[in-house]
Amino acid sequence: MLSGSSAIEVNDVAKAFRLPHHRRTTIKDHLLHPFERTTFERYVALDGVTFEVKAGEFFGIIGANGSGKSTLLKIIAGIYPPNRGSVRVEGLLSPFIELGVGFNPELSARDNVRINGTLLGLTGRELSRRFDDIIAFAELEHFVDQKLKNFSSGMQLRLAFSIAIQVDFQILVLDEVLAVGDQRFQEKCFATFERFREEEKTIVFVSHDLSAMGRFCDRMLLLERGNVRSYGDPAEVLAAYAVINAA
């Protein structure tokens, strides 16, 4: 099944953020030093990460909170530019990051599906053909014309996930998709993953659900403070993670 050609190549990617220091907290401070520059601290989120995701594989990324997983996904999805290194993506990528695809709370589910589906590359005709499927998978038939602000976080998550998987992607990037959905929806996601596996789609998957990761992933990557700690066979990577957590 693994054809050996690569879907994503991440080469020596480094990323740092500037964290502003808010030292001036009182009005008096502001009045006394109105033009004092805020100082910044550099926070290194990724420090030279190199790996490859092969076409058609399920690739898992694990690591503690703050290890750089989400930053890495955002760089792969083209949302953040890296400070160093390069990323090569082969095929249409559909991202599902930070529990959603950026819905507008003031618009109905219908309008949001139209906007986000179009942004992810669907044409008007494809959208109208797949619209019912998207709503059906999200189980939101009764709420199509409700504004998104009235949706629970679970409903929004289901809708976002439904849109992401209806795009004709070759690579699906999933960040914590299992965090909000209930048991039944999770099972439905797993069933969909199995279908994608048969269709030889590439999936990059971030989760704290280690049993699910062990069950689905062909290969894995363990991040620790922005560095690759372990990479390759899932059993080995999970063992390495257990060592970190025990320490």
Added chain:
Amino acid sequence: MAWIEAKTGRRRLNRLAHPARVLRVIAAADFKLRYSGSALGYFWSIAKPLALFSMIYAVFGHIFRLGSISHYYPVSLLMGIVVFTFFGDGSSVGMWSLVQRESLLRKLSFPRLIIPTSATLSAAITFAINGAVVVVFIAWNDIGPRLSWFLVVPLLLELYIFVLGVALILSALFVRLRDVGQVWELVLQLIFYASPIIYPIGFLPPFARKIVFINPLTQVLQDLRSILLYPDLRPNRLTIAQTFGTSAARLIPISIALLTLVVGLVFFRREEPWFAERI
């Protein structure tokens, strides 16, 4: 995105069709959002400039007696208000557009240029509705159409180019520095009074006319007045060509409008990669 070397599927090969589709869908949503939750909806887009017009007409037309100068003062004033409203609306909505779509910027990668462009387009739709009201006023004043009215098209295009350029600069600046919002509010008021909207341009001393005509807004407005309100008194519909004594003078504000767009595009492209993390 420049840092990603992406070979995407055949659909993405059509590099223009995708952004064009996104632009259409987002502009439609923007226009819908403007009046969502309001009982009178699109009516407000006509009501607001008309209300402003009524107030200014009552004060300056009657109390200050500007209305007694020319029979065409009301329609001339309305035209000025509608043109300025488009400029103020397009630039302000454009400035806020990126920040308002924050969650989208943080989660999806797409040409960011679409967001402020869509905001100015939704302002342009409102402008078109208001323009229809101006046309009604023109007809009411028994001014008949002429072949030269086709020149309105390039003038409106110039106006849109200027508004888009300003919106691009402001939207990218606003991501870095929210103070821009306060400053722009003041600048807009300054531009309002520095443009011949309330008063006829003929009221200004000759040297001041030359200065205000550098603003593309003034040049477009006066050209529109001279084309559409041709029976009005000459000092009220003075154009830049008449003021400088040569048509070539028109190239100054036109170049400024074009330059604004070029600067806007360059600055926006430079800032674009950092929007997601700085916003």
